[in-house]
Amino acid sequence: MPDTRRDFLRYVGIAGGAGVMYGVMSALGLTPTPADIPAFVAPRSGELNGRNKTVIVLGGGIAGLTAAYELGKAGYNVTILEARNRPGGRNWTVRRGTMETDLKGSMQVAQFSKGEYMNAGPARIPQHHVTLDYCRELGVPIEPFVNQNADAYLYREDHTALSNTAVRHRAAKADVYGYVSELLAKATDQGSLDGYLTAADKESLIDFLTGFGDIGPRVPGDAAASFRYTGTGRRGYLTPPGAGQEEGTPVPPYPLSDVLASGVGNYFSFEFGWDQAMMMFQPVGGMDRIPYAFEKAIGPGKICYGARVLGLRNTPAGVEVDYTNSDGQTRRSEADFAICALPPHIAAKVPSNLPAETIAALQFAQPTDAGKMGIEYGRRWWELDHRIYGGITNTDTDLRNIWYPSSGFHGERGTMIGYYNVGAKARKFGAMQPAQRLASALELGAKIHGPVYTKDVAASFSVDWSSVMHTEGAWVDWPSQTDPKYKELLEPTGNIYFAGDHLSHTIAWQHGAMVSARATVTSLHSRVMGA
């Protein structure tokens, strides 16, 4: 905040009291309210004024569903063509009976128990995403998603002193923050930072660090002994504080050099992310409650499932789409507009009369790899034996991240995410058959959790997103989002519009698909209204 603004606010605060202060802050856009989701006004009933406007949406993923839903509010006649037999695209919840044959020909039928599921695609929603607004609007109940847990583990394989040891997040954090505090307090106290800190700054900083790191006091005349971090109950106890005279014996800290060499602290910043900091949420019963709620809100008969697009063309009057329906019959549909909400690399392969620069733009997107496995256990050993209630264990093994379930606490069974990996790690698992993937996931998971990890396995299901039909990738990267190729897709080509999380700066989030669809809806509707 520029100083003049702050000085002004301070003046207003003194002169007018808190109420006035608040009003002025609000006027300056400085209220504590988080940055608003971009203003969006849905097309409204009556605005079409009797005009019959038809739109074909290619792809019933989150972008396509959002576009159809919002256009439908004003009475647009919208049809979604969806190649799968379900809505949601990558928003996919795998349950008992889910069948999937991937592009490598590997077939799986999910054997999860009733009520158990895995979210194979998106699985968490931050508080500020428009996804939550749709949950509210569509009546999808939500519950916390555990994205951070002090009792989950960090596990590094390598040659450092802490390698091959499962370290609790709380212990890693206590040690890292303890040593960081000790070092910075020492440097501050010995005057090393006097060029950057006033005397008052130094006092405030040391005061902060004392609590932050749970470090000892200044020892006059002994810099080495000052502000020492020697461990803390925060990191956990050999014997916890208990009844009577049991005051608890904290687990001693790891040595400074070992902590630094281990890299355990490098994961912490994940928890600070704009999109990842707690609190996070998930729909009760599976992420696909969102697409199914969209489907219901859009209304019966609006989504044509099993529809494979064969051709897409701008015509003088609008658009023309050829597709095979679920019975294998070839159909042609005409409409005023089309919204192509397919992944760009899939859209690029659809025969069309789109100009070369549009095709080149679609091909500019680079699909990425991600893999996920759900493992159902008949016993919630992570709660019973490890006292971990939800959250993420992060590792540099090929598993990358293991998720403990965020619901069903104290139940008889539960479904973990055995791995959620990307890039080379995902390709490594993707190259295996499902049974091999499970064996490998169990072996790696047992290194962290002990032999219990291999017991009571009731079912598993794995998804290699690069091999999933109609998707062929997890999400896309753009070599650049300021490149004209990216911008090309933000405007319609004739009567064909584009939408998807790939056309946003929150790629790989449903929020991105939704705000992109909203922008497309606004653009299309403005054109109709201006005509």
Add this chain to the structure above:
Amino acid sequence: MPDTRRDFLRYVGIAGGAGVMYGVMSALGLTPTPADIPAFVAPRSGELNGRNKTVIVLGGGIAGLTAAYELGKAGYNVTILEARNRPGGRNWTVRRGTMETDLKGSMQVAQFSKGEYMNAGPARIPQHHVTLDYCRELGVPIEPFVNQNADAYLYREDHTALSNTAVRHRAAKADVYGYVSELLAKATDQGSLDGYLTAADKESLIDFLTGFGDIGPRVPGDAAASFRYTGTGRRGYLTPPGAGQEEGTPVPPYPLSDVLASGVGNYFSFEFGWDQAMMMFQPVGGMDRIPYAFEKAIGPGKICYGARVLGLRNTPAGVEVDYTNSDGQTRRSEADFAICALPPHIAAKVPSNLPAETIAALQFAQPTDAGKMGIEYGRRWWELDHRIYGGITNTDTDLRNIWYPSSGFHGERGTMIGYYNVGAKARKFGAMQPAQRLASALELGAKIHGPVYTKDVAASFSVDWSSVMHTEGAWVDWPSQTDPKYKELLEPTGNIYFAGDHLSHTIAWQHGAMVSARATVTSLHSRVMGA
């Protein structure tokens, strides 16, 4: 971990592989499993071998209920005398219709809507507390309690630049961690800490700080420009990343001196606490689901409600307790043993033949003050207007902490904790009448949240624990827990035992009451078995 142990483990790791490694770690007590709750073996059915052993428990709070429940497993004939008309003691959930007249004569009847409630006493359970084990054993469903939320606020009143401004936790954290990282990276890079860090340490540390603080790189030859923290998207956006070309505009950081002077960072360590770090839990529907589950498990007719203890005596044969029952009739009960699970300062006032040193020990405990207010709103403005889904706003005003509800997300209404304060702040609110308390809470809350805080208030209920009958305090402090006076109560006086969270090192937690009760049960049962 001592080096020799680690070296041994490393050797085993190399020689035996992960499985062997895990087994050895386990044998050494170094498994990743958290410190176990102290071993407890409940008295078992049959162990009494037909002996009829009677126990009177004074006080049906968590300690008394736990003791009665565990003794009941072996067939002890247990009666609980409870002055209130409900179980739980300080574990108290206030709902529509709850009536309470406090010691100052102020009477409240809770007007909360159906389904709304406030937990006036304990309200959160960490993963490692035995409280969760009882929830599992007694079939009390649990759900996450939101103890940490990046989008909740920190609010400081005073004369610093950030005073009278509601600062999001995420923004405070980003700025504090950013500047801490910049300063420590500078000190490290310029050699100020060479006495404590090896070259490898320095490299690892700067690598960590770069991600931790989201700071810039080293600028060769320019120490001041190196490792600069200039803000980050982690702290929030003026315009968030969105559709098309909207890459987001982060809110600029507060200046270093202002951040340090404000003290906003001093709250962070709360989240690292052994007992406070996420994940935390609460019973679905209110904390009193626990005492009611105990009541049911203990069995019908075992708890005598409305019973006021008039006298407690050791006799040659056992114990003798005089009390008035709910009809006001005076009764005398005899038993082999008594367990006094009353707050110590209340127990000290019961006429008894306890020796002077036991009374002195009970009087050694110092009751503390705490206050809590539930405010029901007819609109979940914290979600709708502030996008805060649960969590705690911390302030140095008399409110101290404001809690947003951890359940009912996206519902029509919700009940916040308008304040949870202690000490002088609690006494200040305690001195007011309930209506004044609400007016004051709304005025202070509006400074943080704006005028919305005063709208749509549907009901409120406030508790000043020092004025609550039969409790007269929130919890107790001991001047010392190594003092013989404290230890006095850990052993029975004749046939009278003591139990309660005050006889543990987790005072003010249900866990403390439970482990104390377990220790007492073990002690009593051993005596019976040895007899």
